[in-house]
Amino acid sequence: MRFSLTREPITVSREPSPGAGGFVTFDGRVRDNADGQSVLRLEYEAFDEMALAEGQKLVEEAAARFELVDADVVHRLGLLEVGESAVVITVAAPHRREAFGACEWIIDQLKWRVPIWKKEHYASGESEWVLAQASPTEATDGLYDRQIRMPEIGAEGQQKIGAASVLLVGLGGLGAAVLPALAGAGVGRLVLVDADTVDATNLHRQTIYRRSDVGRGKAERAARFAKELNPSVDVAAVPEMLDAANAERLVQSCEIVVDGTDSLATKFLLNATCKRLGKTLVTASIHGFEGQVFTVTPDGPCLQCLFPETPTDGCVDTCAVNGTVSVVPAFFGVLQANEVVQSLIGGPVLMDELLLFDLAGKSMTKLRRWHRPGCRGCLGEFVSETPGWEVDTVEEAQERHADLQVVDIRELDEEPDGPVGSTRIPMGEWAGRVPEAPTLFICASGARSGRLVVDMRSRGVSRVYSLRGGVHGMVERN
Amino acid sequence: MRFSLTREPITVSREPSPGAGGFVTFDGRVRDNADGQSVLRLEYEAFDEMALAEGQKLVEEAAARFELVDADVVHRLGLLEVGESAVVITVAAPHRREAFGACEWIIDQLKWRVPIWKKEHYASGESEWVLAQASPTEATDGLYDRQIRMPEIGAEGQQKIGAASVLLVGLGGLGAAVLPALAGAGVGRLVLVDADTVDATNLHRQTIYRRSDVGRGKAERAARFAKELNPSVDVAAVPEMLDAANAERLVQSCEIVVDGTDSLATKFLLNATCKRLGKTLVTASIHGFEGQVFTVTPDGPCLQCLFPETPTDGCVDTCAVNGTVSVVPAFFGVLQANEVVQSLIGGPVLMDELLLFDLAGKSMTKLRRWHRPGCRGCLGEFVSETPGWEVDTVEEAQERHADLQVVDIRELDEEPDGPVGSTRIPMGEWAGRVPEAPTLFICASGARSGRLVVDMRSRGVSRVYSLRGGVHGMVERN
Amino acid sequence: MTLKVKYFAVLRERRGLAEETVEVEPTTAGGFTAWILREHSLGLPPALVRLAMDGTFLADDEPLRDGAEVVLIPPVAGG
């Protein structure tokens, strides 16, 4: 084993593919031992016609699935000595990750699907035809055995789970806990929606991702995870943000929707869309060691029955701001998956309750929810007015008040670049104080300024505003 | 793309390695585009001495980690045209899984660790030095950011988590949920104990395993999972069954013990051992949609305080018999991981309570536990007498009663081979009936016969016995 | 006296219900546990089943209170 550097070309002969950066080759050779027996040689036999047809299909499937530039498989037949190559698979893709994935996928599938038999000739003089591996069908046969044994599920319940389709929106902490449970349980179709990419700060709690996934799309990586866990599940990756433009189409495509997002706007949009289309929504949110979960059924009270006025995302913080630990989203994600399973097998769901749990004190509170007469959410309308105390841009506030002052309330040690013309007076200095002129308050995300403005207005001060999204929102809009 | 069969040797030149069955090659070549820009050629430069040393270390690390037969890496330096190979990695291992794993691991690590720089020359005439990727150190730097932001954890709490060692006994449904949460949270050292291999019927709920793991050791596969999730965690795999012979050594090696087993005998053995050595034990059990969890601290009441007489494993059934669904062990495993985290950061734990949860009705019951005076478990003694109504062998019962009859109470459609000399009279026919002679009752696992005998004895019938472990136990002993 | 009895895990399955109300002579935790296991052929010896009242496990010789809710907990092994 040696690592070397050379300034001369490395000689490996291959077809030129200028768009391909990653080439992976698998070379399966005859080993001198198998299951503790000493092996002298191997003999391979094929049902040629079928093997060729199935093999060709396999290669084309791999090319489409992994977006390959090229893929080639050669399998050897007849008598082979120890050290000879039995099968060689070469794969070319733009990036290495797909090349590795495709090459391993092809050899796994080939062993299952392509009718080639192997005879082992042992040093003892004996020989034996060997089955390479259980077929995927056989593996799936036992897969749900333990589930079917539950009296609440049985073969009928398993059939319902297998026939179901679930839209999972948000593949962060909650989604990463929902996904293994539902893919494992054998939900027939999973549609995974998230426009984000994996960040290093996600990994501690979003344990379906690996470090090598950092920078890659969550939807695609989560789909890969689910397929590897349970190849019999049909998985689709949608690398989009759920919004008013695509909500109807996505929600319509599935029976049950799981909300794993950290956006209040998305939660209320999902709520209205599910109500309109008659779908069941399982929603959850976490904060510190606490969280809440409940299910909105087509006939039950909805999220907007609870909060008639849609809160803006700036009014409370998300995990990125407050922090969280792996067990919290895992706990609430599992509770969401349980709601899906219970819903599918006809078990009880939290349809007119809200469940609160605190993982520090291990205390649970269930609060009864009810239909609010005239609820617009129940009618399928998404209520999303910006409240009067919030503005989307500095200009919007200036239009209302010519004498507007802009005050940046971040601490002095935070990033120095407030908007042009703003004065920095940190949050703490506003306790009990009232601005003399109309004022737009600005902070990093809009959370602190919103809090300050709401507090002032509750004391009768008008003409104070908060910039929605804060400085970060301004940067993102530019 | 073409699939072909040949009866002639495939020509791929490689060193002969008769013990290797899987050879994987990665060939990284110059692509004609990068981030949307058209690329003409690349230039590689290295800090030769450091690159050689670090590269050699890397290859040797890979060889040890994946148990390789051979590994070879060549990296090109200087000016390369489109289509030329920049790096070629060849790996040989007994089986293909390790070969793929090692080859991908090497190229990932190489990009991070080995000081080689790349300059891209674009069609536009411009050129630019490009950083390949964030380093693993950087990736770890942000890893716990969201956790450290929690006021209950902070940098100090994270330091405690990182310094902790946890013994996880049992890598089934519970263990498979505990592991990602603890590895993700960054527990410094994890020792994983399980003698079992992965079975196809495990996969639906033990979502750390893949289909390709079927037949392989759980401890080793779980360790691989944890290392891939968080390479900064030190993970040890112990493919042994925890028993009286190794319990002391294993428990002594860690600070906190998590019981994820489905054996009552093991739970009580762990309880006594933890008490003796002053370790904290987090235990849980599930049944259908229900389960229970609590923590035995060095000073708190123990499992034996609750059950003075150690129950035998035949007296209640396990998941293999009763069935279970993915969400149930996931839920209780996460609660166990939470007990570990709370314990490490000084939060509240279930030290004098037992938490019951029912995932169907979403109801929780907490029951107060207390110290039982004179508890032998608290003194570190493992109480394991066989109760008077149970025998370990047919001979043991025959020694007590010369006129013993042996009755197989399994249904008529169960496997036909009861022990020699036994009569089959199914369970159902014993309702309200009392045997005339001394009788040893036998069923498949000892659960039904135990139940029948306990019931008869509670009605005053003596001289009735149950065969511990049932017919399956007899077969295993033979 | 009247007791509301809640069953868990294997006891719930064997009894076929989650809870019920029973009338018994005044008794202790141990006495009641032995009686109810025998009465319904629940197949576990009293030494292996624990009884809790008002959210606290009781010792076998502690008396039960009229009208109380009692919970019966068998050993649970699944993992």
Next chain:
Amino acid sequence: MTLKVKYFAVLRERRGLAEETVEVEPTTAGGFTAWILREHSLGLPPALVRLAMDGTFLADDEPLRDGAEVVLIPPVAGG
């Protein structure tokens, strides 16, 4: 009247306690919510905070009962 108030999530953090007992004039759910948010500068408008009493959410015009335990629930966004 006396109320035992339990805070959740961001309200608990901003208030700095999980629960407290307060004395107020007889009032409604909406009236009490507006008052307590203002009183402690909790930074959320009353329309965004829900109040539950005896395990049930109340409409804004429903009266509170003397001695009751009330729970205040803010919107929660983390995922």
